[in-house]
Amino acid sequence: MKSIQTNKLIEWRRTFHQFPEIGWTEFVTTGTIISILREMNIEVKAGPHIICRESILGRDEKLVNEAIKIAEEEGISTELLVEMDGLTGCMAIIDTEIPGPTFTFRFDIDCVYVQESNDDTHLPNKQGFASCRSGLMHACGHDGHTAVGLGLAHWLKQNIHALRGKYKLIFQPAEEGVRGARAISDSGILDDTDYFMGMHIGCNLKKGEIALDPFDFLCTTKLDISLKGKVSDATDEPEKGNNALAGACFLVNEILAIPRHGKGMTRVNVGTLIAGENRSLIPSSAKMQLEVRGQDAEITQYLFDNIKRYVDAAAVAYQLDTKIEITGEATNFRNDPEMINIMQGAINSHPELVNITLPLGGSEDVSLMVRRVQEKGGKAIFFLVGADQSDGHHKEKFDIDEEALSIGLTLFTEGILSILNM
Numbered sequence: 204m205k206s207i208q209t210n211k212l213i214e215w216r217r218t219f220h221q222f223p224e225i226g227w228t229e230f231v232t233t234g235t236i237i238s239i240l241r242e243m244n245i246e247v248k249a250g251p252h253i254i255c256r257e258s259i260l261g262r263d264e265k266l267v268n269e270a271i272k273i274a275e276e277e278g279i280s281t282e283l284l285v286e287m288d289g290l291t292g293c294m295a296i297i298d299t300e301i302p303g304p305t306f307t308f309r310f311d312i313d314c315v316y317v318q319e320s321n322d323d324t325h326l327p328n329k330q331g332f333a334s335c336r337s338g339l340m341h342a343c344g345h346d347g348h349t350a351v352g353l354g355l356a357h358w359l360k361q362n363i364h365a366l367r368g369k370y371k372l373i374f375q376p377a378e379e380g381v382r383g384a385r386a387i388s389d390s391g392i393l394d395d396t397d398y399f400m401g402m403h404i405g406c407n408l409k410k411g412e413i414a415l416d417p418f419d420f421l422c423t424t425k426l427d428i429s430l431k432g433k434v435s436d437a438t439d440e441p442e443k444g445n446n447a448l449a450g451a452c453f454l455v456n457e458i459l460a461i462p463r464h465g466k467g468m469t470r471v472n473v474g475t476l477i478a479g480e481n482r483s484l485i486p487s488s489a490k491m492q493l494e495v496r497g498q499d500a501e502i503t504q505y506l507f508d509n510i511k512r513y514v515d516a517a518a519v520a521y522q523l524d525t526k527i528e529i530t531g532e533a534t535n536f537r538n539d540p541e542m543i544n545i546m547q548g549a550i551n552s553h554p555e556l557v558n559i560t561l562p563l564g565g566s567e568d569v570s571l572m573v574r575r576v577q578e579k580g581g582k583a584i585f586f587l588v589g590a591d592q593s594d595g596h597h598k599e600k601f602d603i604d605e606e607a608l609s610i611g612l613t614l615f616t617e618g619i620l621s622i623l624n625m
């Protein structure tokens with residue numbers, strides 16, 4: 204079977220690394236992915252076909268509009284931007300038209316708010332492919348995921364006559380902040396999936412180490428709470444104001460004091476609070492950003508229910524209009540044993556690869572997609588691919604050993620061949 208050169212994967216990864224885009228604004232990235240896929244004569248559907256607009260979480264319209272202008276400047280064609288219709292991400296479809304299983308693969312494409320190191324020893328600087336965008340960086344390896352996705356599309360197209368079934372490759376926007384998967388999952392495009400695969404590169408594993416069954420994925424809900432009161436002069440008529448800042452302070456204290464749950468781990472953080480007009484006015488508005496995490500969905504729901512009750516209480520006590528907006532969401536899951544066995548088979552034929560037991564202890568919105576596939580009777584796996592990374596995820600010197608890109612691709616292709624009994 205023909206496979207792509209490692210050099211090509213590296214070239215693609217570096218192209219994406221140079222132009223990182225934050226979740227829901229990946230217009231240049233998506234435009235580039237679509238163009239590369241279409242050059243390979245692969246069918247591609249843009250964002251509007253794979254995203255349920257009502258289920259979008261944490262999308263900032265202002266950032267989106269700015270990003271579309273930047274994409275125009277960067278040479279993304281008007282046709283492509285019209286096709287995207289404000290929604291990033293896309294799906295490649297390779298249909299062998301021979302009866303067989305439907306495979307779905309997920310590759311996330313967004314970056315994080317990190318300023319890339321300008322240290323000479325940092326490889327992207329040495330080799331001239333560091334981020335050209337201030338304050339933005341592919342510091343989580345999603346540039347590598349995107350490259351592997353293109354590599355897989357290429358492999359499938361090259362070998363289409365030897366394969367059976369249908370292959371869908373989802374290039375997902377906005378994984379960071381666990382925002383993108385809900386809208387993709389709710390669109391229904393996963394529902395005919397027999398086999399689902401996704402991966403993450405890095406995860407503090409050495410190159411050659413693979414975690415086929417990472418566990419301890421934390422459920423999380425990200426929330427924005429807005430409080431609206433009534434402004435009034437703090438000297439002349441303080442009694443006429445409805446104090447949103449006071450309501451927010453009440454909330455911070457109560458939320459941080461929610462009793463922990465006996466059945467498992469919890470995390471609660473109020474990360475920001477912005478409120479008020481100026482020193483002499485009763486503050487009429489407040490906005491808070493917070494997140495909760497729990498060991499399972501029940502515990503996370505318990506945290507959310509408590510917050511909701513306190514917000515209702517603040518509304519009554521301080522006479523405020525309140526709004527809770529969920530801006531991100533992930534849950535927990537376990538890989539299907541059948542899929543783990545299949546991938547273990549792939550690892551066994553490569554002496555340089557080893558399966559490592561690893562608790563993740565973080566959150567990933569692929570969890571929503573895995574759950575959806577499993578609920579509809581499909582089998583799913585999300586595995587981690589070690590890459591001798593040079594710094595932690597979301598850190599300024601994060602970098603991967605690019606040979607890990609071929610390892611990731613090999614696991615996908617061998618997993619497919621094993622499922623097809625080839």
Ligand SMILES: [Zn+2]
Binds near residue numbers: 343344345378403
């Ligand atoms: Zn990531």
